[in-house]
Amino acid sequence: MDFKGSDTIPGPRSEDHLPHTAEAAVKIVIVGGFGVGKTTMVGSVSEIRPLTTEETMTQAGIGVDDNFGSDTKTATTVAMDFGRISITDQLVLYLFGTPGQERFWFLWNGLFEGALGAVVLIDTRRLEVSFDVIGRLEERGVPFVVAVNSFPDAPRYPIAELRTALDLPEEIPIIECDARRRASSKDVLMTLMRFLHALALAKAPA
Amino acid sequence: MTPPQRRRRFPKQEPPPPPQPAKEGVEKAPERLYVVAGPDGERADIDLVTLIVARADPPASATPEQSATLRLCAAPLSVAELSAYLNLPFSVVTVLLTDMLTAELVQARAPIVRQALPDRSLLEAVMHGLQRL
Ligand SMILES: Nc1nc2c(ncn2[C@@H]2O[C@H](COP(=O)(O)OP(=O)(O)OP(=O)(O)O)[C@@H](O)[C@H]2O)c(=O)[nH]1
Ligand SMILES: [Mg+2]
Numbered sequence: 001m002d003f004k005g006s007d008t009i010p011g012p013r014s015e016d017h018l019p020h021t022a023e024a025a026v027k028i029v030i031v032g033g034f035g036v037g038k039t040t041m042v043g044s045v046s047e048i049r050p051l052t053t054e055e056t057m058t059q060a061g062i063g064v065d066d067n068f069g070s071d072t073k074t075a076t077t078v079a080m081d082f083g084r085i086s087i088t089d090q091l092v093l094y095l096f097g098t099p100g101q102e103r104f105w106f107l108w109n110g111l112f113e114g115a116l117g118a119v120v121l122i123d124t125r126r127l128e129v130s131f132d133v134i135g136r137l138e139e140r141g142v143p144f145v146v147a148v149n150s151f152p153d154a155p156r157y158p159i160a161e162l163r164t165a166l167d168l169p170e171e172i173p174i175i176e177c178d179a180r181r182r183a184s185s186k187d188v189l190m191t192l193m194r195f196l197h198a199l200a201l202a203k204a205p206a
Numbered sequence: 207m208t209p210p211q212r213r214r215r216f217p218k219q220e221p222p223p224p225p226q227p228a229k230e231g232v233e234k235a236p237e238r239l240y241v242v243a244g245p246d247g248e249r250a251d252i253d254l255v256t257l258i259v260a261r262a263d264p265p266a267s268a269t270p271e272q273s274a275t276l277r278l279c280a281a282p283l284s285v286a287e288l289s290a291y292l293n294l295p296f297s298v299v300t301v302l303l304t305d306m307l308t309a310e311l312v313q314a315r316a317p318i319v320r321q322a323l324p325d326r327s328l329l330e331a332v333m334h335g336l337q338r339l
Binding site: 020026052084096128161196 | 207208209210211212213214215252253254255256257259274277278280281282283284286287289290291292293295296297300315316317318319325326328329330331332333334335336337339
């Protein structure tokens with residue numbers, strides 16, 4: 001913690017202020033392994049420069065399978081980047097780029113429970129990193145879509161092959177994206193929203 | 207080349223939880239460093255996207271954190287943004303806000319959370335908003 005006092009903290013720029021009519025917010029979680037492009041995706045669609053919220057965890061919380069080194073005395077800071085999209089004068093959408101390891105998720109109360117849904121970002125060079133994430137979302141009943149971030153040197157698999165590898169049912173969308181491009185990231189979010197809408201329709205037919 | 211294959215885990219195949227130091231009051235690893243309780247040991251039900259708005263000018267007794275919060279929340283601001291600008295962990299901000307809500311220095315506008323039956327018009331509003339991007 002390094003609280004610097006009231007006068008030295010830079011706040012939001014005036015153009016980043018939400019209108020006074022803003023009364024509610026929803027969130028979407030973008031989850032994936034290390035370096036898969038979470039921050040890039042948040043940044044490409046956010047109306048504000050991505051911000052970071054941090055939480056600190058004692059060493060007891062760091063699993064034995066980590067790569068934080070063997071110094072068991074230190075606390076670990078886990079950072080989560082997020083961005084914002086104003087939907088209407090009343091409604092705001094927040095996007096959180098969340099580390100893939102479930103042991104970090106509890107740090108932010110209700111991060112997944114309260115989210116509309118999630119985007120699982122995957123890198124085909126390290127597909128197995130996403131297995132655990134997908135399993136956890138399934139267990140928690142968090143609806144999600146899969147976005148394949150197309151790194152140039154990554155192996156390309158047909159979507160059907162990826163679906164089989166990820167053991168996902170036909171109805172869960174899997175799409176390719178380039179997280180650096182706003183239009184592509186927007187497509188991913190729209191795919192998630194259409195999927196959520198279809199789920200809602202199926203639960204309560206019009 | 208074929209991709210690696212995911213195997214579904216079933217609850218029965220869960221690995222046993224890692225051994226824990228025998229310590230009182232510790233429910234489970236991992237541990238958050240700042241689990242600080244508010245007044246009466248309560249934590250207000252504050253979400254990352256709860257919008258906070260200042261309701262008053264800082265009282266003479268305000269701490270620097272409280273004054274900064276009131277200044278930052280002149281316009282509605284999410285708890286996540288507050289945490290980022292204050293450079294304080296979410297859990298610490300939660301405690302700070304619990305106090306300030308009790309003292310009626312700030313107002314909280316609750317987040318909309320996923321329900322068993324999602325509100326279709328809400329989803330449609332989000333879709334329309336995204337389309338305009
Ligand atoms: N070619 C390509 N590069 C990308 C894409 N998305 C991200 N990158 C690059 O990949 C690197 C990692 O991206 P980040 O957005 O920082 O990934 P992250 O998931 O936030 O990483 P951590 O927070 O460190 O886990 C950066 O250098 C990006 O420029 C993409 O779609 N295509
Ligand atoms: Mg990142």
